[in-house]
Amino acid sequence: xxxxxxxxxxAHGGSWKIALADLMTVLMVFFLVLWLVSVIDPEDRKAFINxxxxxxPIGADIADDKLHPRQDTINPLDLQPPASRExxxxxxxxxxxxxxxxxxxxxxxxxxxxxxxxxxxxxATINDKTREKVEELGITLSKGRQLITITGxxxxxPINNLQFPSNWELSAARAATIARTFIYMGINQGRVTIxxxxxxxxxxxxDSAYGRSLNRRVVIFxxxxxxFDGDQLQP
Numbered sequence: 001x002x003x004x005x006x007x008x009x010x011a012h013g014g015s016w017k018i019a020l021a022d023l024m025t026v027l028m029v030f031f032l033v034l035w036l037v038s039v040i041d042p043e044d045r046k047a048f049i050n051x052x053x054x055x056x057p058i059g060a061d062i063a064d065d066k067l068h069p070r071q072d073t074i075n076p077l078d079l080q081p082p083a084s085r086e087x088x089x090x091x092x093x094x095x096x097x098x099x100x101x102x103x104x105x106x107x108x109x110x111x112x113x114x115x116x117x118x119x120x121x122x123x124a125t126i127n128d129k130t131r132e133k134v135e136e137l138g139i140t141l142s143k144g145r146q147l148i149t150i151t152g153x154x155x156x157x158p159i160n161n162l163q164f165p166s167n168w169e170l171s172a173a174r175a176a177t178i179a180r181t182f183i184y185m186g187i188n189q190g191r192v193t194i195x196x197x198x199x200x201x202x203x204x205x206x207d208s209a210y211g212r213s214l215n216r217r218v219v220i221f222x223x224x225x226x227x228f229d230g231d232q233l234q235p
Contacts, residue, residue: 082144082224085109091136107224109146111137115154115174115216122159124173126181134178138185141220145227148182149193150175151219155212156199172196174218191228 085104088111092100099117103110118130126134141148152171164170175194183189204211 082146083109083140083222087140088137091140092133095130095133109222109224111220111222113178113218113220114213115218116213118218119174119177122161122164122170124164124170124177126177131181134181135185137220138182138187141182141222142186142188144222145188145191147193147223147226147228148187148191149195149221149223150179150182151195151197151221153197153201153215153217153219154199155215156202156206157212167198168196170196171198178218178220188228 085102088102088109092102096117099114101110101112103112113134118126118134120127152173152175154167154171156167159167159170164173172194173196175196179189179192179194182192199206199215202211202215203217204214206212206215
């Protein structure tokens with residue numbers, strides 16, 4: 001029994017030695033911190049504390065940060081000018097002039113693509129002969145940050161098949177095809193909105209084949225007054 005009591009006491013005695021060692025370590029760290037605080041310059045000490053807490057450094061001016069943003073926060077797209085009418089026309093110069101139209105004002109850039117030259121009849125697939133030009137147009141427009149609306153239109157001849165129950169679906173699908181191509185070529189998808197308006201807003205009479213061909217179109221509207229920046233619209 002005495003031997004057993006000795007073993008219990010020895011185990012208890014080992015525990016207090018460990019506790020004492022922990023206490024000595026804490027005291028050593030405490031006195032080391034006191035010594036550092038006493039020898040470090042107050043401004044350096046404040047900077048050191050701020051670096052740990054994440055507070056702005058001494059003398060930092062929030063307004064000055066706005067005037068002089070950090071270089072690594074600048075979006076490279078901010079440094080590039082938006083696409084010009086001349087650039088768009090150069091990309092599309094090999095397309096029959098009667099099948100494209102580019103209108104440029106102070107507020108918008110409007111690009112009209114006649115569907116007969118860009119899409120297979122009754123489908124939303126881009127023709128092989130013009131696909132490359134649509135891709136190049138996407139690359140050209142990707143330089144800027146303006147919001148882009150792509151709207152599809154049809155003539156008034158009804159379509160009804162498994163893929164497109166009506167002209168609404170066909171017009172929207174053609175707009176989506178152009179949008180998807182642009183996004184693939186580098187345009188941020190947050191910049192793009194698509195619309196399908198079927199035979200609404202006709203630009204010519206549907207009584208003739210020529211008039212109907214003018215109404216079959218996709219219009220790309222680039223708004224110069226609104227930019228896309230993350231989740232924000234900036235004037």
